[in-house]
Amino acid sequence: DAGVTQSPTHLIKTRGQQVTLRCSPKSGHDTVSWYQQALGQGPQFIFQYYEEEERQRGNFPDRFSGHQFPNYSSELNVNALLLGDSALYLCASSFGQAWDTQYFGPGTRLTVL
Amino acid sequence: SQELEQSPQSLIVQEGKNLTINCTSSKTLYGLYWYKQKYGEGLIFLMMLQKGGEEKSHEKITAKLDEKKQQSSLHITASQPSHAGIYLCGADDWDRGGGADGLTFGKGTHLIIQP
Numbered sequence: 001d002a003g004v005t006q007s008p009t010h011l012i013k014t015r016g017q018q019v020t021l022r023c024s025p026k027s028g029h030d031t032v033s034w035y036q037q038a039l040g041q042g043p044q045f046i047f048q049y050y051e052e053e054e055r056q057r058g059n060f061p062d063r064f065s066g067h068q069f070p071n072y073s074s075e076l077n078v079n080a081l082l083l084g085d086s087a088l089y090l091c092a093s094s095f096g097q098a099w100d101t102q103y104f105g106p107g108t109r110l111t112v113l
Numbered sequence: 114s115q116e117l118e119q120s121p122q123s124l125i126v127q128e129g130k131n132l133t134i135n136c137t138s139s140k141t142l143y144g145l146y147w148y149k150q151k152y153g154e155g156l157i158f159l160m161m162l163q164k165g166g167e168e169k170s171h172e173k174i175t176a177k178l179d180e181k182k183q184q185s186s187l188h189i190t191a192s193q194p195s196h197a198g199i200y201l202c203g204a205d206d207w208d209r210g211g212g213a214d215g216l217t218f219g220k221g222t223h224l225i226i227q228p
Contacts, residue, residue: 004155033215042117042201042218043156056215090155102216104148104155 002027004093004105012111013081021076021108025093029103031055032074034066035090037107043090049074050096078110086112117202117219125225126192134187134222136202142182144205146216151198159187189224197226 005024013019025032031050035043045058049068068074072093078085088109094102116139126132136145144163148156160169162178162185169176173190189196203216 040220042203042220043216045215045217048215058215088153092156102158104157106155107153109153 004091004103006089006091006105006108008108009106010109010111012113014113015081015083017081017112018077018079019081019110021078021089021091021110022073023076023091023093023105024073025091026103029093029095029101030072031094031096032068032072033092033094033102034074034076035092036060036085037088037090039087046076081112083112086110117204117217119200119202119219119222121222122220123223123225125227127227128193129191132189132192132224134200134224136185136187136219138183138204140183142178142185142204145178145182145185146203147176147185147187148201148203149198150201150221156201192226194226194228197224199223 004026007022011019023032033048034046036046037043046060046064047057047066048055049066052068063079065077066074088107090107091105092102118137120135124132146161147159149159150156160171160176162176165180165182167178175188176185178185185202187200199221201218201221203218
């Protein structure tokens with residue numbers, strides 16, 4: 001079992017561009033959550049997907065959007081990138097809302113220049 | 114919204130010594146989670162606490178939730194180099210739509226083990 005995988009591992013973009021990050025959940029998991037972790041901070045909840053729909057959303061602007069596919073994999077899209085979007089983006093998968101079985105991926109490091 | 118404050122922010126401990134990390138919530142904790150993160154990597158789940166006064170142990174790491182369910186501590190006995198990393202506490206945020214969706218995290222405690 002590969003666990004939660006994320007791609008790419010690193011990404012460099014310039015302000016105003018758009019980016020798509022990808023996540024494949026652990027086998028058997030149906031729920032995917034996305035977090036943003038700025039340097040020196042704890043992860044902040046962006047949103048969660050279940051049954052291909054956004055179930056909950058944190059305090060992030062509409063520039064952040066996502067999608068979940070029938071195979072439970074997910075994408076995070078960020079439009080009109082700002083310097084402040086530079087962070088480690090973490091994907092976590094779980095079965096339903098069982099947080100004690102929530103597995104995190106290694107993250108995608110996004111740098112916006 | 115719920116806020117979690119961790120202390121200390123960073124900790125340097127000599128190998129073999131014991132240490133304690135604290136996590137304090139502004140609201141009652143319905144579920145408190147401890148994670149470990151190696152620099153720039155994903156989070157590894159350590160333990161979950163739900164009941165006031167609950168205590169759980171895994172190898173040399175013990176976590177407790179106080180009776181009032183507003184503070185948790187993580188204690189490491191006889192620290193080893195493998196314990197180095199960032200320790201994060203996370204909590205269910207029931208303010209968000211009334212459901213426990215997503216976790217609110219503290220800023221983390223950076224633990225360095227000196228040989």
